[in-house]
Amino acid sequence: MTTRTWYFSGGAPGDFAVTRIYTVAGEGLPIVTGLTVSQEPVKALDQRGFVLKGVVSNERYATRDEKSDLASVQQPIGRDSCRLGALIPIRKNSEWWNLSQDERRKIFEERSSHIAVGRRALPAVARRLHHCRDLETPQPFDFLTWFDFSPEDEAKFDDLLGALRSTEEWQYVEREVEVRVMRRQ
């Protein structure tokens, strides 16, 4: 059985130097200087660090047309040129999770254009979404999104974040932290 589980270990000597940790909403995260991204738990972790984990899963909102369109342009994480990255853990409030599927879809796309806004940053910004609301051990966040992009495309990424944070969907975000990194090499 191949695993879809990923670990983001802050405070581990790792592939990424942390350049900034910015608390957008709710409680922040410990300040660390390194981040390791792995599919196995990391042993040598700074005591004051953090470990966030999540699972890659099926899409919850995209229609066939949207899914096919995204698949035709999106790029995988890890291109050589993509030396900058960001881990953005998010938790939504209980009001969001008590909505029905059609209500969530309407807010997500018809009113907030989440997919359309993300589409504008493609193929420059690569993205991998991890779900953590339904792990067997309760987690502090619902989602972990991991992005990478080249230094030349950093402005596109900043625009993406600004656009999403101004949407109706983001009114349901009760905790969000932005961990910006640079690949060591």
Next chain:
Amino acid sequence: MTTRTWYFSGGAPGDFAVTRIYTVAGEGLPIVTGLTVSQEPVKALDQRGFVLKGVVSNERYATRDEKSDLASVQQPIGRDSCRLGALIPIRKNSEWWNLSQDERRKIFEERSSHIAVGRRALPAVARRLHHCRDLETPQPFDFLTWFDFSPEDEAKFDDLLGALRSTEEWQYVEREVEVRVMRRQ
């Protein structure tokens, strides 16, 4: 943080006597005589037993009208009269998981009437759905559904299973086991 995680331990001396284990599709489960349902892992487990775990989560397909209608009639698990029960673990195939949200919804309800069929068994049959496809440790099933009902209502439950298994949605089920139990008392 309250947990939404449940453990179904087959082979543990527990609240339920297993009356039948029936393999509907794919690989079966070990034959055991007892089942424990708990929110903590069970220690005293028969070596040849099994432990399945899953997490109660938000609905993935129901619309507002469907969700409100169900909420108005469904009953919680554990009514005194409900001495019979069933655990039904299911795994769907990769074709299902590669569909988009709108494609899955069309098969699930517009073409298979999953919610409408389940509605007919309410309030007699109580149901709790647990997700296990996105746990941090890979699981053998995608869902665990736990039902209970009174002996007088057993035929309604059998009808429900028969109706669901004849749907288009069930063509995507690659593993299914039915564990029927009776509450010890």
